[in-house]
Amino acid sequence: MTAAFTALFFLSAPKWGEAQVPSYRAVDATGYALLAAIAAGMLVRRWLPLYVLGAQSLLVGAILGAGYPHGPYLLAVAVTGLTVGRTSQRRVAASGAACATVLIAAGELASFFRGYARGGWDLSVGLGAALLFGVVPVVGGALIGEHRAWRAKAEEETTRRRVDDERLRMAREVHDVVGHSLSIISLQAGVALHVLDRRPEQAQISLEAIRRTAIDALDELRATLALTRAGQSMRRSVSPEPVPPEPARLEPAPAAPLSPPTPPVPPPPTAPAERTAGWTADRTVDRTPLTGLGRLPSLLAEVQLCGIPVEAVTSGPVDTLPANVDLAAYRIVQESLTNVLRHAATSRVTIEVTVSASAVSIAVADAPDPPAAQPVVSPGHGLTGLRERAEELGGRLTAGPCAGGGWRVHAELPINRAQPVGGPSRGGGGGGKR
Structure with missing residues (x-):
């Protein structure tokens, strides 16, 4: 110059x-x-x-x-x-x-x-x-x-806000994974302690369930931490592992249910396999999100091993959900079942997942037997996190007591087709009772 x-x-x-x-x-x-x-x-x-x-x-x-x-x-x-x-x-x-x-x-x-x-x-x-x-x-x-x-x-x-949002997302993931796993482990440990002297084979089943639950939780936490450190989206860089079948040694001998307040004896694991076999067969093998509704059969099996029968009904092309919607839908079901395990005196749980062209609807309801008035439950971090998940996707979530007793969680999540995960369902994308 x-x-x-x-x-x-x-x-x-x-x-x-x-x-x-x-x-x-x-x-x-x-x-x-x-x-x-x-x-x-x-x-x-x-x-x-x-x-x-x-x-x-x-x-x-x-x-x-x-x-x-x-x-x-x-x-x-x-x-x-x-x-x-x-x-x-x-x-x-x-x-x-x-x-x-x-x-x-x-x-x-x-x-x-x-x-x-x-x-x-x-x-x-x-x-x-x-x-x-x-x-x-x-x-x-x-x-x-x-x-x-x-x-x-x-x-x-903006950078600080992104960091705070990522920390909040990470806290929600850890809360959902750890909270659900610890609830399953606590209930199974109670069963093992109760039947340890009279039925050691049943205690072995509960201990094996505890081991598998802990392994699954650790694997999911490692995957979540790895994606967070790498700054990637919620997609795994390797193919997801298929849902493993229940080992033969986990099948307990038929027994009468225990009387309250002792922990319930887990029912035979053949029932969840029958109810959820169709779901696994319809899932495409090339989906790569961190987790999603494809893991629902394993989740239902865990809850049923705790003595709570669960029925899941699905309809629509579940295989074509975007990764963020798929993850949020799975977490809503998981946290709802966790709340059932922690708080509800429940005899059965029903899950309805409906996928349309523009949104996915999730409804989880538990029903006590006999029907009774549901106590007032103050919202904790779990329901707050689920509402935040739904709002981040532009959806909404409501939770409250049912008229005949029990508790119901309902969520509507819009589907953003601009970022699909996987491809068209090879199995036709039909739904049904699981």
Whole structure:
């Protein structure tokens, strides 16, 4: 920039006086030296902008006071003033603008009194130029600096908000996974302690269920943490593992149910397999979300092993749900069943999942036997997290007691077809009772 200004000054200086009336003093060696000094100030403008502005303004005032004509050297002052306004504090920038304006105006006055400016009109134009090149660039630079600072602050707030949202999402995932798994483990441990002396084979079944539940929970937590660290979306980079069948050794011998308040004896695991076999067969093998409704058979089996019969009815193309909707639907069912295990004196649970072209509807209801009034339950972190999940997707979730007793959770989640996961269902996408 220094070389450009020097070339501009030196090449155009001989013609400045020819185009101005009255005629000014021709640029001589002294004038060229002053112009070179103004251009040289651009070398250190970025490091010492305020001092360069003062020096350039003083040199410009000297040029004008000596009777040299107006020229593009005022542009150098404007560029430096822009840097001062952009990099300095308001008070410092205001002081620099005032100093530059005074020095340039002093040169205009000296030129007028020495007879180089004819009449008050020329003096007014000169003082206006001093104000224009002394103040306006500094103000413009200050506005640019404030805009950049505001934009940086907005980006920082956006980043902080994204971090907070990610932490909230992570907390919800951990709450749902750990809360459900610990509920299953607690109930199975109670069963094992109750039948340990009389039926050790039943205790073995409960302990094996505890082991599998813990392994599944750890695997899901590892996958969630891995995706969070990598900053990826809720999709696994490897193919999902198929739902493993119940091991043969988990099948207990038929036995009468235990009387309250002792934990219930788990029913034979053949019933959940019969109810959920069709679901597994309809799922496509190329789906890759972290988790979703494809794991519902395993979830139902866990709950039924705790002595609570569950029936699931599905309809619509469940296989084509987007990953975020699929995950939210599964978490709603999972947390609803967790609340049943923790709080409800329940004999049965029904689950209805309906997928249409624009939304997925989930309804989970538990019914006590015999019917009884449902106690008032204050909403905890689980229901709050489920409502937040639904609202983030543009849906809604309601939860409350049923008329005949029990508790019902209902959610409507809109489907965003812009980000589908998987492909069309190979099994036809039909639903039915599971």
